Amino acid sequence: MRPTDIRDPQYFHKVVDCQWACPSHTPVPAYIRLIAAGRYTDAYLVNWESNVFPGILGRTCDRPCEPACRRGRVEEHNTGKPEPVAICRLKRVAADHKDPDVGQRLHAMLPATRPRNGKRIACVGGGPSSLTVARDLAPLGYHVSVFEADPKPGGFMRTQVPRFRLPEAVIDEETGYILDLGVEFVGGRRIDSMKALLAEHYDAVFVGCGAPRGRDLDIPGRQEAAAHIRVGLDWLANVYFGHVTKVGKRVLVLGGGNTAMDCCRSARRLGGESVKVLVRSTFEDMKASPWEKEDAQHEGIPILPCRVPKAFLHEGGKLVGMSFQIVQSVYDDKGRRKLVPTGEPDEIHACDEVLIAVGQENAFPWIERDCGIAFGEWDMPVVDKVTMQSTLPHVLFGGDAAFGPKNIIWAVAHGHEAAVSIHALLSGGNPAQRPPPATHLMSQKMGIHEWSYDNDIVRDERYAVPWSEEAKKLASIKVEVELGFDAATAFKEAQRCLNCDVQTVFADKLCIECDACVDICPMDCISFTGNDEEAQLRTHLSAPALNLAQDLYVSGPLKTARVMVKDEDVCLHCGLCAERCPTGAWDMQKFLFQQPHAGSGCASKAKEAA
Numbered sequence: 001m002r003p004t005d006i007r008d009p010q011y012f013h014k015v016v017d018c019q020w021a022c023p024s025h026t027p028v029p030a031y032i033r034l035i036a037a038g039r040y041t042d043a044y045l046v047n048w049e050s051n052v053f054p055g056i057l058g059r060t061c062d063r064p065c066e067p068a069c070r071r072g073r074v075e076e077h078n079t080g081k082p083e084p085v086a087i088c089r090l091k092r093v094a095a096d097h098k099d100p101d102v103g104q105r106l107h108a109m110l111p112a113t114r115p116r117n118g119k120r121i122a123c124v125g126g127g128p129s130s131l132t133v134a135r136d137l138a139p140l141g142y143h144v145s146v147f148e149a150d151p152k153p154g155g156f157m158r159t160q161v162p163r164f165r166l167p168e169a170v171i172d173e174e175t176g177y178i179l180d181l182g183v184e185f186v187g188g189r190r191i192d193s194m195k196a197l198l199a200e201h202y203d204a205v206f207v208g209c210g211a212p213r214g215r216d217l218d219i220p221g222r223q224e225a226a227a228h229i230r231v232g233l234d235w236l237a238n239v240y241f242g243h244v245t246k247v248g249k250r251v252l253v254l255g256g257g258n259t260a261m262d263c264c265r266s267a268r269r270l271g272g273e274s275v276k277v278l279v280r281s282t283f284e285d286m287k288a289s290p291w292e293k294e295d296a297q298h299e300g301i302p303i304l305p306c307r308v309p310k311a312f313l314h315e316g317g318k319l320v321g322m323s324f325q326i327v328q329s330v331y332d333d334k335g336r337r338k339l340v341p342t343g344e345p346d347e348i349h350a351c352d353e354v355l356i357a358v359g360q361e362n363a364f365p366w367i368e369r370d371c372g373i374a375f376g377e378w379d380m381p382v383v384d385k386v387t388m389q390s391t392l393p394h395v396l397f398g399g400d401a402a403f404g405p406k407n408i409i410w411a412v413a414h415g416h417e418a419a420v421s422i423h424a425l426l427s428g429g430n431p432a433q434r435p436p437p438a439t440h441l442m443s444q445k446m447g448i449h450e451w452s453y454d455n456d457i458v459r460d461e462r463y464a465v466p467w468s469e470e471a472k473k474l475a476s477i478k479v480e481v482e483l484g485f486d487a488a489t490a491f492k493e494a495q496r497c498l499n500c501d502v503q504t505v506f507a508d509k510l511c512i513e514c515d516a517c518v519d520i521c522p523m524d525c526i527s528f529t530g531n532d533e534e535a536q537l538r539t540h541l542s543a544p545a546l547n548l549a550q551d552l553y554v555s556g557p558l559k560t561a562r563v564m565v566k567d568e569d570v571c572l573h574c575g576l577c578a579e580r581c582p583t584g585a586w587d588m589q590k591f592l593f594q595q596p597h598a599g600s601g602c603a604s605k606a607k608e609a610a
Contacts, residue, residue, distance in 0.1 A: 001534050003556040003563075006505065009439040012591040014551065015568050016501045018087055021068035023413035025595040026050040028065055028087055029501040033453060035093055036494035038487070041102055043094035045109060050595070051091075052132050052178075052412050053157075055170045058092025059482070060161055062258075062289055062407040070498050074523065074570050075459075083462040085496050086485075093490040095170070106177055114141035119426050122147065122202040124191045125209035127155020128408045129399030131178050132415025133206045133422070136598040138181040140423060145202075146183060149190035153179065156210050157408060159237045160259070162266050163478045164471060194367040194395075204394045204422045207381075208415065211360040211400035217254065221312030221319075228319035229312065232263040232357030239266055239477070248352025249273045252322055254309055255357035256286035261293065263355040264301045269477040276349065278307040278322075280339060282329050295481070299474060308339060310346060312354065321350040360405040380404065387431040388418040396421060419598040435596040441589045444502055445578075451588055453502055455575040457522075458495045499573050503591045506564055508555040510585035513562070517577035517586060518542065525567040526577060528558070541565055 006012060014020050018028040027046060034043035047054035066072070069084030099105075119142050123130035126148030134144040152158060153175040157166065179185050191197055197205060214233030216222075222229065228248070232255065238244040251272040253264040256279035267275045277296065279286055283305045286293060293303060307324040314320060324347045327339040362380060367373055372392040374382040381390050381397055388396045398414030400406060421431035444451045463485070471481040485493060518526050527541040537552065538545040545552060550569035557563060578586035 001531060001537060001552065001554045001563075003508075004551070004553050006441075006503075006553075009437050009593065011551065012441075012501075012503050013437070013439075013593045015503065016591065016593065017068040017070050018065040018085075018500065019593060021064045022051075023064065023410045024051045024416060025413075025593065026065075027501065027592065027594070029497055029499050030592070031094060032085070032087070032090055032494045032497045033499070035090055036454070036491055036497075038491075040094050040097035041099045041105065044098040044102060045105060047091055047094055048106060048177075049109065051409060052135055052415075053128060053174050053408065054091050055095030055174050056128075056157055056166060057408060057412075058088060058090075058095050058484075059166050059170070060157070061088045061091070061409050063088045063291075064409070070500055070570075070572075071496060074498075074572060086462055086465070086493050089465050089482075089485060090490060090494060092484050093487075096484050097487065097490075103177055103180065107180075110139045110181075114139065116143060117141035119143070119203045120145070120201075121204050121206065121422060122197060122200070123206045123208060124197070125155055125207070125399075125401070126150070126153040126175075126185065126187070127208055127210050127399060127411060128157060129208035129401075129411040129415040129418070130155075130206060131175060132412045133208070133398070133419045134183040135178045135181065136416060136419035137422060138178075138183050140599045142422075142426075144183050145186055147186045147189050147191050149188070151187045153185055153187070155208075159240045160233060160262070162236065162239070162262050164265070164269065164476075164481050165262070167478075167480055192366045194371050194373070198371065198395075203426055204396065206415075206418055206422070207395065207397045207401050208399045208411070209401050211362045211405045213361045213363040214259070214356065215359040215361055217309060217356050217358060219309055219311055221314050224317060225312045225314040225319035227317070228352065229354045229356065232259050232355045233360060235355055236262060236266065239270070244270070246271045250351045251275045251353045251355065252349055252351045253277045253355045253357060255279060255359070256281055256288055256305075257357060257359070258288050258292050259360070260355075260357035261288050261296050263357050264296055265299060266477060267353075267355065268299055268301060268474050272353075275301050277301060277303045278309070278324060278349070279303065279305050280308050280327070281337075282306060285329065285337070306339075306342075307347065313348070319351065319354065321348055322354065323348050360400070362401060362404065378404075384432075386417070386434065387421040388414055389421060389431060393431075394425060416595065416597050420596065423598040437596055438592070438594040440592040441503070441505070442592075444588045444590055449579050451502075451575055453499055453588075453590070454495070455499065455502075455573070455588070456495075457498070457572055457574055458492075460492060460496055462496070463489050463493045501591050501593075502573050502575075502588050504553075504566065504571060504573065504575075504577060505587045505589045506553065506555055506566070507585050507587070508558055508564065510583045511555070511558055511564065512583055512585075513558055513560055514582065516580045516582065520576045520580045522574065522576065523567075523570045523572055525569075525571050527565045528562045529565060530561070531557070531563045537565060541567060543567070543570075545569060 031043040031046040066084040072082030072084035123146045214231040326344040374391040399411035524543040545567040547569040553566040555564040
């Protein structure tokens, strides 16, 4: 193998598993260290620069960072399952414990707001992707107008996420920081014609209207019992606006995603005495996040898998139950799933009300098909996955409106990318030529055996987030369930982080091949061996490097013609190799990676905070 080029900004970025997995590339270990140091406001600022909504995401994020967490694959667990660092809930710690004057510091982080440049941007929808575009472009002098059908900003964060998961005050606060940048928010205006909007001569239009339509279920009895059957997405919005204040005593929720979990937990709080979730897939294959399923079960809601709805049962126009076929999942050699009936008798479940949460669809009846925007599969707009542009270059899409339903953090990432494209497009540049990320490597050496970070490997298992005693009663839909970590528990959970952004950097010119680093490495991830092709090299290391998704760190040839090979997959970043090395061939260097945003952003000041 060729020597690893650590100058490639993506090499060490990939080693920081959590940041690599985060769509907006939040520098996770950096803000966790700040929390451990009690610097909550600085931790909040680092988050805000990347993901825009730390308090919201600290409660609702789908957490792609946590399955990637190195902690979950390098330690043994009494529970028998991976226990990653509670990255998401630590984000909430930063939001909950930050200083009251954080708004002033947010503005100070940004470059001085430039004079209006005469360019006007329209954002359709007031959700996370549109608000991210506005946050990035307003300080650069653009006049950004955000159009939202509802009276307040936030989109589905406000209307479809229940208050027992996300208090409205948090939404008001974090959307307010963006509007305070001089963004024009036009609430109560639904855009019903793209042609009419284009006729208002905006320099760019960003469509971030989400996936506003819940899928229905067309099976026998649907029309006859329609008065007692609701589409879950619409039902959640009606709960938020106060149009729905109670449910039937026996409620069935159909679907296996996070919307289904929000529906069943909301139904319990609105008077449902018997609430069940029935899903076509197995429990393991459900699309809902594991913690969402666990929370529903903790509230006494059974989840019944492998049930395919067959019919709504009704008597005299009144819903009395549903019938379900029992199936099993069978997979072919390509991993494709097929639901096969088991032959068991159909199940009948009595009910008074049914909430359908079997998926979401995009709805673009307001975009005329002759306005220059091409549509493709599933009647979705054709969108460039890099620039977020449609076939009408100055019309861009993001969030669920671009590629279908995902989650808030993906919507934020799309907003950042779209803002980069808009700024390039309106500055005479090429949106396809993306600016490079900002990276920095800095030694953490403070002495012969001392580092500027705590490299002790804590053995603690993941700490549980406490629940509100009042919320456990399920008496109110507005009482937040999770309390969040207190400062003491936050410190202990933060100490579980392995500091994956502090890299083991090797200087082959200084190595005398004494093998001291090999002897002391607790994970057997360092080897000195003859070079070979990667597939063969992976098999004759101190411990075979079996995870092909993580790279091997390979040095140049040493004096004996051997090479140093480190398996990045299981390295603990403990620094023992650097402490033991007699020549300083190993060093621990903090790696900073910042995804570029529109204009100069606040990279330098966020870098100082980290």
